[in-house]
Amino acid sequence: MKTGVLPLGRPTFDVEYANSRLVRMLDRLNLTSAGLSGPRRLLMDAEDTRTAIAALKAEGIDRLVILQVTFTDAAMTVEAAKALEVPLGIWAVPEPRLGGRLRLNAFCGLNLASHALGLEGRDFSWLFSNPDTLDSEDLNRFLAGEKSGGRIYGSASPESAEAGSVIARSIYGKRIGRIGEHPDGFHTCAYSPDKLQSLAGVAVDEIALDTLFETAREAGKPEVENVRELAAAQLDDLYGVDQGELDRSLRLKVALEKLRSDGGYDAFAIRCWPETFTEYGGAVCGPVSMMGEARRPCACEADVYGALTQLLLQEAAKAPVFLTDLVDADVSDDTMVVWHCGQAPVSMCRKDAKAVATIHTNRKMPLLYQFALKPGRVTFARVSQAFGETKLVLGGGEMLDRPMAFTGTSGVVRFDRGTSAVLDDIIASGLEHHMALAYGEHRTLLRSVAAAMNLPVVEL
16 A cells, blocks of 8 residues: 655644654654655645645555644645545644643644535544554554544434524524635635525625724724723733734724624624734734623634524523634543633633733734633534534533643533544534533523524534
């Protein structure tokens, strides 16, 4: 067997550490009978990756292994899967929970890839394992295609639609402002306005990203000072960040409130990067935290169905909602980590601590909220379009009393069904990389919502 490898990475992550992980992944593969072919270095952009794909195609390979060393979007994975019609595997590598930056975020890349490949009807095998501790038998099973992504189908909700119909009616007629387009390769954030209207009676207005920026630049000083006072009350070390960049960030909160008032919006889906940093010069993460705490949910990466899910869960929980990524799983510890840059509602901070003002770990600009999520019962939800079929994905667990796993807003959670089963189901369900989280147990009511909206249910 000749195995082609495509090591994927992005320069905004910890490249030195990523390279060290790649070396160990290749070392482990070299100890098998895989017969490796292809680049032994990180492919950092589309042009470089396409060149490598073309070389593997010309050479002829028997299988393809994508080494998901850092986070990447799914664009090149889908291109490779289409160009190389051979068995496909994806190996993503975890990183230690040290309380610092998320250095690789490779699981999120695997998550995006599994959703995109599911939409393409492309089967694949997968690993999320440390090359230093990976069992040789598991590696050989992966190479043989025996750890398949598979597919989970939803089931009809067991609950009556009566209680859920109240929630479904409450969001009918609501409006989402989509600000900018979702990033390329984020198939998880695509949507159809007509399908959304038919499903939930929710309308979407598409707003140019420049409109947000211009509205922020025009914000009046009194309004900006009001937001600064709010941030100062919620955060320590607000004056330890660059004050010019902080001002620009706070102006985004003023702008979101004005757009909300003028357009009658109940939620936003915002293209939060890279342009907020590269063109405008301040993070929208802190303003998103403030909006979420005020129950005006905002979804990152222009994720419209993420915003819809927040509206549903917020209505069910009667509490603020956090749209989060699942970024790590440790089967031996039976835990997973939820994280986002720094935009969880501040009421999710533990009672014995105060949130801290910080900067974006990759883009180095404020304002982000930083804290570990408080312990307690939590419910996860996602209105999913996996495999091209709309369904409601639900999960439940306990947020544990653990130190901060990664900078930003993060928490360590133990799912009711156990990490191994949930990890398998995330991949097999083709789940999007964003899930909405609220404190409390709300799944019975959400199953009733699914019945009212004629949505099958997938239980993680």
